[in-house]
Amino acid sequence: MAHSPRGRPRVQESADDIVAGVLVAAGARVSTSDYTTRRIASLTGLSQTLVSRAVRRIRGAGTSPPASASQIGPGLQTSTGLQLARFRVQYPQITVAFEVADAGEPLQPTSFGRRSAALLAALWVSGAAEWQPTEADPDAPTVKRVEVDEAHPQNREAPEVGAHSLTAQWNPGTGSWSAFLTEVARLLDQCRPTLDALPGDLLHQLSSRAGQGLHGVEWRRGRHGAEKASHNSDSQRLALAEFPGPQVSSSHRSQSRVNRSATEQIAITLRKEMINSGNRSGDRLSVTLLAERLGLGQAQVRNAMRQLADDGLLSHSEAGFRIPHFTGTDVIDLYASRLHVGIVIIRASAAQPRHRLLPARLALGTLEAVATQGSLTDSGEADLRFQQELAEASGLRQSAHSFHALTLRLRMFISVLQLDYAPAVERLVVDDRRLLTAVLEGRTGEAVRIWRSKLDDAVRHMSALAPDTFDPRLWSRLTQ
Structure with a gap:
């Protein structure tokens, strides 16, 4: 894609990431009429042209006609097409x-x-493009590598896919991320277009x-069709992706993880796992159990x-790691x-162009969806996501x-202290609608009053x- 002229907002790049987030958050509902390009445009406030172009770009190279059997590999009967295994x-x-396929x-x-x-949207937003090659971890489970045809040695410039293979594999350092996505899209093109195929x-x-x-996704097709999700899975909940944090140098959301180390990315996963596990202050955390649960190495x-622990979200001593003790004073502080x-953020956001607030509009739509069809326990998280999108739109890096740092601590406080925002979900929706409307219309004073009241x-x-x-009374002393 050609670079946009200097000074021109990268609207399409932002639209790509917004649409990708909508597609992956939908789960199996994405195949319904609720997720046409027209409906997505209505949900996000984007034009249908931008949405349609975003879906094509996310779909990537998945536009070629189905390959013949000889193109996929000799001896494979593909007249019925493929299915995900x-x-x-x-x-x-x-x-x-x-x-x-069956x-x-x-x-x-x-x-x-x-x-x-x-x-493909799930891969698009995963951040895996920035994963770095790591040395072998003796605690990590063994990974079986893809078989490669001996007559076609592995090409270091391409993803790890055998010439006659029906497997695409991403290994950082062995090929480009775009080539991996292209290969996945090509294989999807060869699938029999049925719901059971995906x-x-x-x-x-x-x-x-x-x-x-x-992290931790492990799905394999069973002998009699697709395996069912675990009864302990949270897959039936409306997915709320943790906000990745302020971007460093790019307006392109998919590049927001470029400056993260592998440790930082795992820390995000670990933090969300601890929040979802209902730990209380003083609870000891087992490295072994967390590693097994997340499918990661103990190191x-x-x-x-x-x-x-360095960020203040865990306590660390010779005895191990524990959830720190939080008090009511800590939360009010x-x-x-x-x-x-x-x-400060609201005043700055109210002066920004409207296109910078598109992610905040989408986050508000997610909160509204939680209120009507999602788990009520997600209402507080959806509200925090909306607030962080406003911070991102402000253009104030510091x-x-x-x-964002305050949001991370607040998430942990809410979980550890078991604060329930479900009864307040209707009020959260009303307040956030009013707040965003005031910001969009540049009514800064009213927006600040709504924020303070919230x-x-x-x-x-x-x-x-x-x-x-x-x-x-402490709150009044600190804020009046």
Whole structure:
């Protein structure tokens, strides 16, 4: 794609990432009429032209006609097409394998096309393009490598795919990310266009793990069709990807992880796992159990936990890692900090071009979806995501970083102190709608008043839930 003229907003690049987020968050619902380009345009506020172009770009090279049997490999009967056989993420490797499809399923090319776009969107937003090659970890499970035809030695410039293979594999350092995506798209083009070719339980897994770099996704087709998702899976929840943090040098969301180390990426996954596990203050965390649960090596998890300890999100001693003790004063202190940093961010966001606020509009749509069809326990998380998108739109790098750091601590506080925002979800939606409308219309003073009232309500809500823990008088002293 040609570079945009200097000074011209990269609207299409932003639209690509917004649309990718919508597709992957939909899970199996992506194949329904709720996810036409027209409906996505209505949800995001983007034009239908931008959305259609974004879907084509995400779909990448998946536009070629189906290959003949000789193109795929001798001896493979592909008249019925292919189907997905396995999707596995074992850091830092991703394996996407296909097999000859079962006959008999009805053809649904439109729905299959949407599912294909969702699978590629999950890879698009995963951040795996920036994964770095790592030395062998003695604690990590063994990864089986793809068989390569001896007559066609591996090309170091291409992803690890045998000439006659139906498997695409991403290994950092052995080829380009774009070549891997192109190969996955090519294999999707060879699939029989049925819903069973890309089962819904896989799409649910990708949706629920999209905010965690897809770490831990392990799906394999069973002998009698696709395997069902685990009963303990969170795949039925509306997926809420953890916000990746302020960008460093690019307006392109998919590049926002470029400056992260592998340890930082794993720390994000680990932090979300701890939040979702319902740990309490003082609970000891087992490196071994967390490594097994996430499918990562113990050395990688231990390094990530040390980073979380450096960030103040864990306590670390010779006895191991523990969830730190938080008090009501800590939480009110944090909310007061968010109030003042947020005022700076809102004033700056109100002066930005409207296109910079497109991600915030999408985040508001996610909150609205949570309120009507998602798990109510996700309402607080969706609200935090909306707030962080406003911080990102402000264009203030230091303020956005400070706000992001406060958000990470607030997520942990909410989980550890078991604060329930479900009863307040309707109020969250109303407040965020009013706030975004005021920012979009440049009514800065009103936007600041709404923001202050929003946090006042949050502190009153906490005080009502735990009057012995939270002191509203301290809040008044810090904020008046």
